[in-house]
């Protein structure tokens with residue numbers, strides 16, 4: 001029996017060394033010091049052992065028991081300490097200041113488009129969109145500009161070849177947002193109140209005042225009894241909300257093939273108040289958009305009877321607005337992605 005005690009002692013010590021968790025340690029305690037363990041059984045049955053053996057066996061078994069108990073306590077403390085240390089290492093100080101990270105922002109053009117759209121939405125208009133790659137039909141023909149029409153010269157067009165089995169259909173990068181007028185009138189019946197923001201393209205050598213891509217916002221209202229008074233009221237209201245309530249508006253005749261009559265709207269220069277300065281080219285006025293009454297031929301082409309309905313349309317360049325407001329002297333700054341420029345807005 002003494003051999004058994006020694007065996008238990010060495011086995012228990014060997015196992016204890018490999019133990020790393022409190023759960024394992026508890027298993028170990030049950031196995032070697034529990035009520036059903038070998039060692040405790042031996043101690044319990046000492047009374048049956050002959051008297052001469054009893055003393056040495058009893059003394060040794062007790063010694064082993066006490067030894068294992070104190071190792072158990074030691075090991076337990078050790079494991080708990082390690083655990084606390086690793087918790088200590090994992091601790092984070094939530095009061096430390098965070099790492100600042102770069103917050104993005106909307107591009108100046110996007111913000112201007114939103115601002116324009118908000119005004120027209122409040123006036124009852126709805127936003128629509130059209131494709132940037134467009135058929136010649138929508139960009140020119142349906143807008144009263146057949147091939148060879150001199151007004152086409154005003155649009156330096158980027159053509160895209162598009163071939164089908166039946167031959168080539170002329171396609172292009174839209175030169176203005178006006179084709180969206182046609183697409184809208186083909187689909188929807190009056191009353192129509194829409195605005196169409198989007199990109200347009202021109203085959204143009206870039207310089208401080210020309211870009212090959214820029215943005216426009218188109219507007220269209222078609223209904224019974226729409227007159228130039230509606231056009232004026234709507235656009236004057238728009239100009240004042242965008243540029244300030246006390247802006248004066250100038251309304252002059254202009255020519256676009258798809259409107260009749262056509263006009264141009266200018267505001268009095270907000271830098272010099274109309275006296276004449278560099279911004280307004282000493283004229284005192286700044287042109288902000290082109291507009292007019294939708295041409296009867298254009299309405300008819302879209303299946304809308306010009307005897308019954310009339311409408312007005314307008315179009316404006318988007319970049320021009322922040323250019324005027326902030327005195328940006330080069331349109332190329334908008335799209336060459338220099339953060340030093342973009343971050344200012």
Ligand code: PHE
Pocket residue numbers: 175176177178218256259290291292313314315316
């Ligand atoms: N599409 C014209 C342009 O790009 C602007 C315009 C739109 C004029 C609608 C009249 C009516 O110059």
